[in-house]
Amino acid sequence: MAIEIPKLPEHMHSGATRFIGRDVKRVEDPALVSGTVEFIDNLDIPGMLHCAILRSPHPHARVLKVDTSAAEALEGVAAVLTGEDARRWSNPAYTAPEGWGAYCVAVDKVRFVGEPVAAVAAENRYIAEDALELIRVEYELLPPLATPQAAMAPGAPVLFEAHDSNVVQSRVYNWGEVDRLFAEADHVVSNSFRWNRVGANPTETFGCICQWDLAENSLTVHGAYQTPRFWVAARAMALNLPSNKVRIVSHPMGGSFGGKGGPRGTDISALLSRKSEGRPVKYIEDRMEYLIAGFSQSWDRHYEASLAVKADGTVTGFKVRLIDDQGAGTEGWGTISVAKPLAAFTGPYRIEAARYDTVLVATNRAPSGAYRGYGPPPHFLVLESLMDMTARKLAIDPAELRRRNYLRPEQFPYTTPAGNEYDSGNYEAVLDKLLAMADYRGLREEQSRARAAGRLIGIGVASTVEPGVFDWNAYATVGVPGIGVPEGVKLAFDVFGNLTVVVGFTLQGQGQYTVAAQIAADYWGMDFNAVKVTTAATDVTPPHFGPGGSRLGVAIAGAVLGASQKLEDLFCCVVAHVMQTQPDQVELMDGRLRLKQNPAVGMSVAEVAGLMLSRADLLPPGVEPCPEATYVWTAPNRTMPDEEGRCRSYLTAANATHLVMLEIDRETGRTDILKYFIVDDCGTRLNPGNLEGQLQGALAQGVGAALYEEYVYSDDAQPLVTTYVDYLIPTIHEIPMAKKDFVVTPSPFTPLGAKGCGEGAMHTTPAVIHCAVNDALAPLGLEIRETPASPRRLWQLLHQAK
Amino acid sequence: MTTKQRINLHVNGKAYERDVEPRLTLADFLRHELHLGGTHVGCEHGICGVCTVLIDGRSARSCLTLAVQVDGAQVTTVEGLRNRQTGQLHPIQQAFVDAHGLQCGFCTPGFLMTTLELLGENPDPSTEEIKEALGGNLCRCTGYESILASVRLAAERMRAGG
Structure with a gap:
């Protein structure tokens, strides 16, 4: 039946x-x-050894010699792993597109600070770390490529020798008659934007215990894995094991947000176990390792983008040129984050045609990976910022401009220019509820009075669509196969x-x-x-x-x-x-x-x-x-992408509109969020408490990305962020307790009418905060188009203007 | 490696005598020597507050404290909160469950111990006082709203004798 x-x-x-x-x-x-x-570090297995990893201090260097003799001689050390072992026993990471990965321990050369060059298994972690200090590595330094611009410059050294340039992929998607619409536009609103690297930073780092059964030639892995079977397949390929001989037991995780896995940590522990006659080997990544070389630095982006706009504010076309710094290869599947915006490229709007011109570049920063949202959050910051710039140019209220451009309820299911199908929605109802809840008119009046008193008060309103229930077909354009x-x-x-x-x-x-x-x-x-x-x-x-x-x-x-x-x-x-x-x-x-x-x-x-x-x-x-x-x-009715990447990919299109009122302190550049409102529509709400938690939690991560968090690199590709003193996770003092309400438009395509909503506010919060910051700065004729709008950046902007 | 040093201490009311290396952190001592795994480790730099325990009633970072420093001390960890015999949760724990004060739960023991200290000193804290007390604990999941609500609920119930 x-x-x-x-x-x-x-x-x-x-x-x-x-x-x-x-x-x-x-x-x-x-x-x-x-x-x-039983988080992974709470598990002990009898006979277990502990792993510590020696990491490269250089962003780009040839590894001439690794001398492990003194480390091997230290009492309590069971095995030392080098690139030679990795070359003998394993394969470079599988990536999409193929050929942009490295061995788990560097072979011949290192491409980022923090890349493993050797690893030790010892009776405890303290001894393992002692042993690291006894390993001597000789390097020949190579020129570091700190930016995509440097990596694409003529004569730049090639990072991955299998390729003749550092460009991982260069691809232009055209959806509809975008040139004609721009030619016919009454206004073209263009700007450049810079989104700096952020990352997941779950409070628990990655950890695993690997045990290689030498008799059975099989591997058992206990660890913190977000997507267990996915990791089995990748480990089998990396470690030359039959896939049914790799067994993962995933333990409860202290958060993940996309970044839990640790392919190198797993493979290193597995090979150390193999080298230690099959004893179990535990590896617990420490926070410094996570911050310099963890698996979820995301979205290092340089944007140029434009909207084609009619005199009445109707937006007809959207062009984006993106240069994406993938870091040292694509072992973290950071390429997906460039492809994912295809699923909701034009957001909640009736934009007729669009172009997405993408260049993915390898550099000597750490490889980028997945983080909550996996690509659209920066994209929506660009789109929503352009919407606000349009509103200012045309002297239309920003909420009203959005209303004029929303998809209408009768247009669903709606196929976007980029090919995905949105299931359902009622964006105007969401906006109406939000404006009423916030007393938008009252807030604008309050803002006028505050401005007259010389205060820098800004209000932002931003609307986004959250692609929900992902399908692999969305990533076919970056080399990921499959549907379902x-x-x-x-x-x-x-x-x-x-x-x-x-x-x-x-x-x-x-x-x-x-x-x-x-x-x-x-x-x-x-x-x-x-x-x-x-x-x-x-x-x-x-x-x-x-x-x-x-x-x-x-x-x-x-x-x-x-x-x-x-x-x-x-x-x-x-x-x-x-x-x-x-x-x-x-x-x-x-x-x-x-x-x-x-x-x-x-x-x-x-x-x-x-x-x-x-x-x-x-x-x-x-x-x-x-x-x-x-x-x-699995989601029904997904389709193969056409030559422009168009397909039915993400099954659901939840949506949200946020409104924020904030104030910038002229003296310190600090931004205080005064009021925050969210109305969202993710269809049937299966567990309201869970959902509220996802929304508020994503809001907090969005505040971090918008105002504080950044993986800073020096001009020579050295990571300057190594502790939480440098990477600023928001505390309870920075996070607004948002007032929330919702609209329910059930999905006609899903079980019980629910829509994907786990990434939630991460799509909208950075955008709305930047809109509000620029609204606050507008009377001064200033504008910030770089994330995060940190106190330092805003202070510099305000003081340069003096 | 260095010579071990003998320490005597109480953890959750129970006496322990152990020989430890001077460089062993209290967090590692609790987790790996005493097998009290509820004290988690988030950053090992004293910033995130995940590893917070009480030492003689005062909150402290167990990642920045050496085991030899707590010789003679009374240490309280998350394992000391619920009723040992019945498993009944402490009112603070129950409030976090009831008010959705956690998601992944990794930072939660730190928040619970910080809250225990706060409510011991101030049974009826204002929102600002709660924020001030919790300002040294990072949570990456919840956005803090439900944690604030949990602490308020715990305070209310404990004042009522619950």
């Missing part, structure tokens, strides 16, 4: 929903607040009728185990506490991806509902057999399988499960004694 996933909570036929949409307490929390959760992102669950009732939901991913903070439990408990009419959500090693879990690309809430809902339907069909067969009727005469309602004609007669779910496992004699012929079902969900 075909599985039909209910499109709204009220379509669930098995009874009233008691948990979906309610503010359910998270199942994850009691252990987390008790300190008993499987997310599976196994539902298993035991003999007492308790339910275990086995998923492929582990805890990371979003509360997805709670969401899975809510849906399962509602479907089966069960006590919430009778549902247990758990995971297992990659070799036994169903196909999965895990959290990423704002997809898991939707995907896990689809998987739990699909598996439930399969199991319900089976239960109906069993009950029909026992009751001597036909399966279609049996239905699941409020926790019972009952006769449609005589609802008083039936069996509880627990009774059916118990019967299946303990009374095989009562089962219908051909039915196995197995009250379990697996279902793997």
Whole structure:
């Protein structure tokens, strides 16, 4: 029987929903607040060694000689790993496009500060670090390429010898008659923008324990992995192991935001285990390692962009030229972040045509990786800044300009010029609710009075679309193959009728185990506490991806509902057999399988499960004694990209409009956020508490990116950020407690009408803050077009103007 | 390596005597010698506050404290919060659960210990006082709003005797 996933909570036929949409307490929390959760550094395996990694102090150098003899002689050292071992036993990182990766330990040359050049496994971490100091490395320095401009200059040294330049990819996408629209425009609004590197910085760094079984030639990895099976495939390729001989047990993570994984750390630990006769090797990345060479520095971008605008403020065309500094290769899959804006290139607007001219360049900065949003946040900062510049030029209120350009409710589902399909939305309703909640008119009046008193008060209004439920096809243009992102669950009732939901991913903070439990408990009419959500090693879990690309809430809902339907069909067969009727005469309602004609007669779910496992004699012929079902969900109707990258990629298009009022201190350049408002629409809200947390948390990361956080590099590609004294994560003092409200436009395409919303405010917050900062500066004729708008940058701007 | 030094201390009311290297941090001592893994380590530079414990009732960074420095001290960690016999959560822990005061939970033990110190000194803190107390603890998930609400809820319940 075909599985039909209910499109709204009220379509669930098995009874009233008691948990979906309610503010359910998270199942994850009691252990987390008790300190008993097994984060990776809390796991010890008998016989375990500890790894420390020696890292390059140079951004670009030939490695002439690595002398490890003194380190090997130190008491307590079990093995020392060098580039020669990596060359012998492993392959360079697989990347997209191919050929822009390196071995886990540098072979012949280093390309960024922090690149591993050797590693030690010792009886404890202290001894391992002692041993690092005994390793002698001879380098021949090469010219550092600190910027894409330097890397593209004629005669620049080539970083990856397999290629004849440092340009990873140069590609222009044309969608529609963009030249004609610009020629016909009444106004063209153009500017350049610089987005400096930021990164995920979860409070827990990466960690793993690898054990290489020399007899079996297999590898078991315990560690902090956001997407376990994805890592299995990559490790098998890197370490020359059959993919079914790599087993990952992913442990609860202290946050991830895209960057949890650590391919080099894993491969180094694995090879050290191999070299240490199969003893387990633990590697815990420290914060300094994370900051200089971790896996999630993101978005190092130089933009030039333009809007074509009619006299009435209608925006018709959008052109973006992007030079993206990928850093030392693409081992972190930073290329995806350039491709992802295709999924929502023109934001919430009716822009008819667009051009995206992209140049991805390798430099001697650290390789870039994934961070919440994975590309669109800088893109929307550019688009929304241009919208505000247009509003100023045409003397139209910025909120009104956006309203004039929004897609209208009747246009959904809407295919954007860049090819993706937006599922649904009502942008004007969101804006109206926001302006009313904030008393926008009142705020503008307050601003006028404050300006008259000489204060630098700014107001920003920004609208964005969040591409949700990612699909691999979105990244085909940067060399990633495939369509579909499987997310599976196994539902298993035991003999007492308790339910275990086995998923492929582990805890990371979003509360997805709670969401899975809510849906399962509602479907089966069960006590919430009778549902247990758990995971297992990659070799036994169903196909999965895990959290990423704002997809898991939707995907896990689809998987739990699909598996439930399969199991319900089976239960109906069993009950029909026992009751001597036909399966279609049996239905699941409020926790019972009952006769449609005589609802008083039936069996509880627990009774059916118990019967299946303990009374095989009562089962219908051909039915196995197995009250379990697996279902793997992926987004329906995704398409292959055409020659311009156009395809149905991300399944959902949540949207939000933010409004901020802030003040810049003339004397210090410091920005204080005075008021912050959010109205969002992510369709059905499966767990309002989780969602609120995602929104406010992404808002905080957005404030960091907009005002404080930056991976600073010197002119010779030395990282100047090495501790949290340098990388400024916002504290409770910097983050506004936003007033929030929402509109619900369910997705017509997804389980229960939910839309991907995990990245959320990260798309909008940097944009709206920069709009407001420039609104504050406008009376002075000043403008900032570089992130972060830090106190130092603003102070310099204000004082240069004096 | 250096000679080990003997320390005597109480952790969560229990007496320990251990020989430790002078360079061993309190965080590593608690986590890897006493196997009290609830004290997490976030930056090892004393900035993020994830590793906060109480030493003789005062909050301290266990990553910047050496184990030999707590000889003779009373140390309290997150493991000391809930009822050992029943597992019942401390009102501060319960408030964090009830007010969604955590997401990944990695920084949470640090916030809980800082809150324990705050509410011990000031049972009815204002919003500004809560912010001042928590200003040295970084959270990358929540955006702090729900943490603020959790501390308010805990204070309210503890004042009411809960």
